[in-house]
Amino acid sequence: MSSRITLRVYIVLICVFFKQVNASVCEQQQIQLHVLGSGGPELDDGRASSSYLVLQGGQARYLLDTGSGASLRFGESQAEFEHLDAIFLSHLHTDHSADLPAFVKGAFFTRRSRDLRVFGPGGNERVPATSEFIQRLFSESGAFSYLSDYLVKGEEAFLVSGIDAPLSKAREQRYQLTENALAFSLATHHGPIPAVAWKLDFSGWKIVYAGDMNNKHKRLAGFAKDADLLIVHNAIPEFAGSIAKNLHITPSQIAQIAKESKVKHLLISHFMNRTQFRQQQLLKTLKASYKGKITVAEDLMILSL
């Protein structure tokens, strides 16, 4: 058992037996995931698009994707934007990134003074890299040029910068976020769109976010090995056509990855009208292979790890 996990076990034991004495330690350790958006790009699915907020000790720490509707849900979650360490984008489809400008502008009305790092995939001939995406949004020649001061050090309360994850499928990329927090990116296959999965490894916890992907590279199970939580998207049913399957993972592939990786908790999200009314079939497929905990996402659901 690694020393970090051993420390986590000790703290949990202290919390169980001496909670009244060590309340502040226990609260600092509490990890939650708020589902801000559990839908896809459709207008009539009744859900905000993809976005998940990781909290530690009740404070916002990491934001995974910023799909349309995420900024509204963020406010409803009562989280505070100034506490966020970083934003991680899985890819730049609108249902994963469209609310980024809304967060940057909305942050003007918060106490945020720390620079904001936005991690996301590198680009290809169809889609800009994350750093270029931010330039195209916020630079003086960008779509929201009135926010261009957020790209100039010292001009606004904080600076926005983009960090591009490599698209080589040969390796994971490691990022040191803070002294006790790491992130890892893994290039995934999402049709012609650059996409990455993210792993957050902090204070002894591992949360893996697969984003939109199919399992062409067959590397997600290894990437998510023994994670405390794996977030996977169910955008297509089992019998989908070849174009949809080139973009998205099927329920039986999700089940196989969850089983292989031995993740403790599986969160299924990104429902579309073609999948959100087939959740019983989805659960049957998952439970046939995977024996861990399964949660079906709804907007504003809170998971305590």
Ligand SMILES: [Zn+2]
């Ligand atoms: Zn997508």
